[in-house]
Amino acid sequence: MRIRANKQFHGFMLYVCLGAILLATHPASAQMFHPEGQSIKRSGFRAILNKITISGSLGYARTFYGHKLTNHNLIEREGQLFIAPKESSTQLGDTLLVYTNWFNRPQSAGLVIQEGDKIYYANSTKLGFRGGANGIPFTFSLHYDYKKFKAGLGLTAEWHMMRPFKPIHFKDSIPGFTAEFNSALFMRYFVVLGYRYHEYRNFTFNADVKIGMIRNSKKFDRANMTGGFFVSLGLPVEYVFSEYLRVFARPAFEYKAYQLNLPEVGSAIKHNYSSAFIEIGIRFNYPEIPRCKVDGCRTQLKHIHGGAEFRGQPIHKKQNPKIGENYPQLDKYKWKNKNKLSPF
Numbered sequence: 001m002r003i004r005a006n007k008q009f010h011g012f013m014l015y016v017c018l019g020a021i022l023l024a025t026h027p028a029s030a031q032m033f034h035p036e037g038q039s040i041k042r043s044g045f046r047a048i049l050n051k052i053t054i055s056g057s058l059g060y061a062r063t064f065y066g067h068k069l070t071n072h073n074l075i076e077r078e079g080q081l082f083i084a085p086k087e088s089s090t091q092l093g094d095t096l097l098v099y100t101n102w103f104n105r106p107q108s109a110g111l112v113i114q115e116g117d118k119i120y121y122a123n124s125t126k127l128g129f130r131g132g133a134n135g136i137p138f139t140f141s142l143h144y145d146y147k148k149f150k151a152g153l154g155l156t157a158e159w160h161m162m163r164p165f166k167p168i169h170f171k172d173s174i175p176g177f178t179a180e181f182n183s184a185l186f187m188r189y190f191v192v193l194g195y196r197y198h199e200y201r202n203f204t205f206n207a208d209v210k211i212g213m214i215r216n217s218k219k220f221d222r223a224n225m226t227g228g229f230f231v232s233l234g235l236p237v238e239y240v241f242s243e244y245l246r247v248f249a250r251p252a253f254e255y256k257a258y259q260l261n262l263p264e265v266g267s268a269i270k271h272n273y274s275s276a277f278i279e280i281g282i283r284f285n286y287p288e289i290p291r292c293k294v295d296g297c298r299t300q301l302k303h304i305h306g307g308a309e310f311r312g313q314p315i316h317k318k319q320n321p322k323i324g325e326n327y328p329q330l331d332k333y334k335w336k337n338k339n340k341l342s343p344f
């Protein structure tokens with residue numbers, strides 16, 4: 001009997017301890033106790049909103065296009081280029097099924113081989129072209145921070161401006177070509193995962209990965225296109241103004257490729273178009289408490305009036321600064337003082 005009572009007591013104590021640990025580590029979010037001992041109310045809506053970081057950035061992206069005509073012959077007639085499957089006959093007078101625009105929207109046509117046509121055979125060398133594009137990416141994302149980790153969602157709209165293509169080999173004889181369009185809009189939808197690996201003064205150093213889908217412009221023949229995934233590895237560096245405001249620079253490399261099928265002949269061409277990125281932007285967290293509006297209040301820390309908590313600093317300044325971190329006077333008083341003959 002005694003042993004059983006002891007066991008029950010131990011069980012009871014275990015629940016009490018677990019309860020105490022839970023209370024200590026997970027205080028109720030809507031109600032908390034201020035060090036001064038007052039019970040204060042916080043807005044639950046603000047508290048939730050505060051946990052979501054909103055980021056916006058603008059940048060520059062350089063895309064490196066490249067493709068090889070592995071199973072295709074290249075035919076040049078008076079500066080115009082055509083490709084045909086390497087099995088096609090190339091005898092004078094034969095009609096070939098050829099393609100133009102194999103970069104974005106293959107167009108088939110019949111071509112009768114004539115005297116003077118230049119033919120580069122697929123099996124004689126590495127036929128292929130390289131090109132590029134300059135892009136202006138605008139990115140918007142939302143993420144949640146947990147300790148040193150972050151996870152979120154976002155989208156990027158990129159204004160993409162094409163540059164000419166040049167041959168990889170036979171640079172003196174094969175002419176280059178330009179895409180049939182000058183610019184296009186590319187959309188990306190992604191998940192982002194990140195990790196903060198170092199902090200130094202007001203800087204944080206991070207690594208992140210974005211994984212998602214890229215939707216090329218309608219200028220591409222999407223029906224005959226496969227691919228569409230991209231992976232972007234970035235190393236964002238942030239400058240922390242306060243717990244609500246950070247600015248960042250994100251250098252990144254993005255890997256991606258697509259394949260365009262030539263349905264009438266059953267072959268395909270793979271295009272690589274990886275990009276180097278640099279993005280500059282801001283990250284914002286909505287304050288969990290409002291700014292103090294009490295007239296004459298010069299409190300600079302987070303503080304309480306009538307059971308409600310207020311910020312004593314504008315959004316871009318540290319809320320509980322150490323001595324000398326913020327200005328000794330609030331900005332609004334500095335402005336007032338400027339207009340007085342004597343500042344005091």
Ligand SMILES: [Zn+2]
Nearest residue numbers: 292294297299
């Ligand atoms: Zn106040």
